[in-house]
Amino acid sequence: MFDSIIQNIFNGLQWGSFYSLIALGYTLVYGVLTLINFAHGDIFMVGAYIAFFVATFFLKAASGLPGWVVLTLTLPLTMILTACVGVTLERIAYRPLRRKGANRLYVVITALMCGLILENGNLALLGASRKSFPELVDKVIYTTGAVSMTNLKIAVILSAILVFCLLQFIVTRTKIGMAMRAISYDKFAVPLMGIPIDTIIVFTFILGSSMAGLAGLLYSMSYPILDPYMGALIGWKAFIAAVVGGIGDIRGAFFGGFLLGFVEILVVAFFPSTFRDLIAFSILLLILVYKPTGLFGIAKTTKI
């Protein structure tokens, strides 16, 4: 019993790491732009596919390479290419609308549409056949008692924590992070201070999308079946996790993702698996009813 609890905690940590990585991207963009970037889940999907293509390319082009070399080549490339996808979306779809001063909700709808284009464009171009991700690193299983850990699981959890620390450092300790916080605080005064708004926003998208790319790579290494709709549900859930944590707050997104991961794993451990979404969302709704601004969110006062 005790062993199974420990095992479930590790599984929850791993599952929560993916949610956290995606929720961090949501939160970054929302914090700076107050825009719900609904295409983010699909950017995660695109990241997984980019990782697949890059990895298979390296395995084919240089068949003698050991797996860890391929991985170290794939990781930065995936992050860079996924960041390019995110920035492209921002440049093509969101920026013109922002320049025109369109209603915020129209930008959200555009984001939804971009997500649909990415999903179905992928399905239409690559066909419905599921791709299986090549195994890059040999699985090492550490067992202590009845608890089994794989090296991949540990890597996933560690990378989520590292990314969180990195983002926290960037946002709170660097100049560009200060600019990001300034934009979210007052969008109109910032350009007057000589801060290039567009550059900061692009940087935000680069950060968020590369996190999604990293999540896509790790996800496809852990669950090596790719399909075009894999990002949709995970994206929605990660967004909800970010809001439960308190949207616009990096700690909130991180803990919200882990909370959702834990809740889902525990529900599956004790109930039939069809109840997973039902119970997880009900718990999140209860949290939101009691804490409307999320766990870390600060209630905003309205000036009259």
Add this chain to the structure above:
Amino acid sequence: MQRFTVPALLGILLLSLVSLSYYEMIDLYIQSVIMFIGINIILSASLNIVNGYMGEFACGHAAFMAIGAYVTSVLNILLFTKDKFFGPALLPPEMALYFFPLTLLAGALVAALAGSLVAIPSFKTRGDYLAIITIAANFIVTSTIINVDAIGGARGFMGMKKIIYAMEDVVELPWMLIWVILSTFFTVWLIRRYVSSTYGKGIIAIHQDEVAAEIMSVNTNQMKLVAFMVSSGLAGLAGGLFAHILGYINPGSFGILKSTECLVMVYLGGMGSLSGSVLSAILFTLLLEGLRFVIPQINTLMHWMHLLPDTYQVSQVWKWVIIPLILVLVMQFRPEGIMGNKELSDIFPRLKKFYKFK
């Protein structure tokens, strides 16, 4: 006489469509397209109350549609047909004709109650938190339906066609078409009446400035509750009609994608514009159905011009790439939707003689 022009025109439209279907001048496919246009008008106009006029961001409209669909279907199956689970019919099947509007209404009422449950958390929250609550509600409703085995669970629920056949046995008319058109008229009439009334002005006041509206003695909580209930109740009505047109429903068809379609129709038409909602629903449905025929043409054209390798066929999946692309482009060139915040009468002032839009 000018007062009666619009009702007369609508009556002529109803009669002509029904008689055309009755004498089989238009085939079943075109009939079903007309019915889907009607349902989409109901969906987009009802979501426009919350998202357009009230300026909130609710994106779980399909949840209420699912509730309406399932309640109406289960009631009808329970009352009029012999079913494995629900036992023999409680009433003779001929009565279906008279009870059908009542069951539709029951579905709408249950959906409205569900809508009030969702509205209660929205009293405290602002803006994007409502989006979360509604998305979560959508997921909760669909996964609840999946977990209830009595109504078919994930396999879906069928047998609604029997109700239609029972109605057609009594009087040989295209009953579903009649009910859809009447519901559409009722919805548009109700929403126009509601929004343009003194009471309904409170919704627009909430959109402009909630705090100021509260100070000017608009009971914002009550307004939100009523707006949500009207919106979700009408969505439930649309769901009931949808279930009986198809004769088969499953929880998968009321997912986030359906909610997204509703959102798209509202924002394509323009926030807070009823004529915009109607127009965009018609356009959207025609686009969806039209692309069915256009895509094979594009396929043959591309192959004829040797732009594509012979192994690759342009499939129907491209429909869901083309439609979002069109919408993104529309948003780039008209960021306020087709109509913006205007009604038809603002563009064609002469229409005011026949119909009061506001």
